[in-house]
Amino acid sequence: MRPVRIAFLIAALGAVQAHAGVFDDEEARRQVSDLRIKTEARFDQQAKAQLDLASQIQRQVEEIARLRGQIETLNYELETAKKRQQDFYLDLDTRLRKFESPAAGNAAVDPAAGTNAKPAGDPAKESQDYEAALNQFKAGKYKEAAAGFGAFVQKYPDSSLAPNAQYWLGNAWYAQRDCKRAIEAQSLVTTKYAESAKAPDAWLAISTCQQEMGNPTGAKRSLETVIAKYPSAPAADTARERLKKK
Structure with a gap:
């Protein structure tokens, strides 16, 4: 009877080990699957964050380009306005001088002193x-x-x-x-x-x-x-x- 018991115990121990082995494999696969899901979720989050960042950068680049265009336009308009104002003053200066009467004669008389004042220029x-x-x-x-x-x-x-x-x-x-x-x-x-x-x-x-x-x-x-x-x-x-x- 003793040999039979020993054989039974050995068989039972083998079955337990086999079941434990199967359980360990399933647990390992589950853990691997969970890890893969978590990794993919983190990857998706990182990818989405990178896409959002790239989108923000692109919007900022476009905004900077738009602002640069506005600045260039304003600078052009400012320079144009300055040029128009300068031309206006130059033209006005020329027109006004046509109505100016230059001093006549070679000398000016000082009525109070009754004598010749400083000679006029040319x-x-x-x-x-x-x-x-x-x-x-x-x-x-x-x-x-x-x-x-x-x-x-x-x-x-x-x-x-x-x-x-x-x-x-x-x-x-x-x-x-x-x-x-x-x-x-x-x-x-x-x-x-x-x-x-x-x-x-x-x-x-x-x-x-x-x-x-x-x-x-x-x-x-x-x-x-x-x-x-x-x-x-x-x-x-x-x-x-x-x-x-x-």
Whole structure:
């Protein structure tokens, strides 16, 4: 009987081991399947996140391109507006000078003193020098124009064209992107030639430079000065429009 029992025990042990082996294989397969499902889920999430990120980047690229296009358009419109304004002032300058009456004679009489005052300059030479500098400006030769206008105001400080020359001197510096010198030149128009027709425009030019130099407070104050001092001047209307946009 003992051998039979031993054989039975061995068979039973083998069956248990076989069942355990089958169970272990199924459990391993289940775990592998679960791991694969989890891995695929994580992969899907990562893939979706990458697609979302790529989509966001693409939208940002498109937005940047759109904004760059708008900036280029605005820059073009700004430069066009500046060119139109410059051409307008040049044309106006030419038209106004046609109505100016140059001083006549070689000397001016001082009624109070009854004696001859300082001899008048040569109007033809003044006009020639002024026109030469203005032509340089029209041709886009701003460095040469600045030199020409600077020499003019030094040589003819009392000329009727001096305020205009000083004003265009400031514009010549501004055209060279030198706002500091532009403001210095235009400030002389607003002080030494404060009663001239160019003074209101000089204040506008100063305001433009102040804005570009990062001084919006100064730019606003200059616009307010134009309105306060020259309320009926065309420059005052421009100042009011600019203040509305601030």
